[in-house]
Amino acid sequence: MHHGVRTAVLAAVTVCYPLAVWLLRDRVAPRWFALLLMGVVALRWAGLRERAGWLVLPGAAIAGLAVATVWLGDAWPLRWYPVGVNLTLLASFAITLARPPSMAERFARLQAPDLPPFAVAYTRKVTVVWVGFFALNASLAAATAAFGTDAQWALYNGGVAYLLVGVLASTEYLVRRRVRARHAHG
Numbered sequence: 001m002h003h004g005v006r007t008a009v010l011a012a013v014t015v016c017y018p019l020a021v022w023l024l025r026d027r028v029a030p031r032w033f034a035l036l037l038m039g040v041v042a043l044r045w046a047g048l049r050e051r052a053g054w055l056v057l058p059g060a061a062i063a064g065l066a067v068a069t070v071w072l073g074d075a076w077p078l079r080w081y082p083v084g085v086n087l088t089l090l091a092s093f094a095i096t097l098a099r100p101p102s103m104a105e106r107f108a109r110l111q112a113p114d115l116p117p118f119a120v121a122y123t124r125k126v127t128v129v130w131v132g133f134f135a136l137n138a139s140l141a142a143a144t145a146a147f148g149t150d151a152q153w154a155l156y157n158g159g160v161a162y163l164l165v166g167v168l169a170s171t172e173y174l175v176r177r178r179v180r181a182r183h184a185h186g
Contacts, residue, residue, distance in 0.1 A: 009043065010040060010043055013036065013040050014040070014085060015162065016158075017036075017037075017081060017082075017158075018081075018082055018153070018154050018157035018158035019154055019158035019159070020033075021033055021075065021078055021079075021154065022150055022151065022153070022154030022158060023154075025075060025150060029073075030069045030070075030073060030074055030075035030078065031069065031070045031073070033069065033075060033078050034065075034066035034067070034069035034070045034077075034078065035066070035070075037062060037063070037065065037066040037069075037078065037081060038063055038066045038067075040062075041059045041060075041062050041063045041066070058084055058087060058088040058091070061084055062081060062084045062085075065077040065078060065080050065081060065084070066078070079144075079145035079153055080142070080145050082141040082145070082157040082161065083138050083141045083142045083145060086134045086135075086137045086138035086141055087134070087138050089130075089134045090131055090134035090135055090138060093127050093130050093131045093134065094131050096127060097124070097127055097128065097131070100124075101120075101123075102123050102124045102126075102127035103127045103130070104123035104124070104126040104127045104130070105119075105120055105123035105124065105127070107123075108123050116183070118179070118183050122176070122179055126172055126176075129168070129172070130168075133164075133165075133168055137161055137164065140156060140161070141156070141157055141161065144156045144157060
C-alpha cells in the first residue's frame with residue numbers, strides 16, 4: 001500500500017474508532033473491532049522506518065488489547081486503544097526532546113527549512129506543550145475506559161478529545177503568529 005494512502009487510512013481509523021465502537025457495539029461483535037485494530041497495527045508496522053522501530057512496543061500492546069478482546073469476547077479491552085494512541089504520541093514527541101530536532105521543529109521545517117534560532121526555541125516549547133497534552137489526554141482516556149459508561153467513553157474519546165486537539169492547535173497557531181510578528185518587528 002502506498003505510504004500516503006496507508007497514512008490516510010490509519011488516520012481515519014484512529015479518529016473514527018471510538019465513535020464507531022460506541023455506535024456499532026450492539027450490531028458488531030467485539031472480535032471484528034479487534035480484527036480492525038490488528039489491521040491498524042499491521043499497517044503501522046509495515047510503515048515503520050528504522051528510526052521508529054521503538055514503536056513496535058506500543059503496537060504490540062495495542063495488538064494485545066485486540067487479542068484479549070477476541071479471547072474474552074468482550075469489547076472492554078478495546079476501550080484502552082485511545083490510551084495507547086495517546087501514550088504512543090506522547091513518547092513520539094518526548095523522544096524528540098531528547099534527540100532533537102523536536103517534533104514541532106520537524107513539522108515547521110517542512111514549510112520553512114531555514115528556521116531562525118528563536119523559531120527553534122519556540123518549536124521546542126510547543127513540543128513540550130504537546131507532551132503535556134498527550135499525558136493529560138491519556139489520563140482522561142484511561143479514566144473513561146476504567147470508570148466511564150460506554151457513552152461517556154465514546155463522547156470523550158470520539159469527540160471531546162478531538163475538540164481539545166483542535167483548541168490546542170488553534171491556540172498554538174495564534175501564539176505562533178504573535179511570536180513571528182514580535183520577531184519581525186525587532
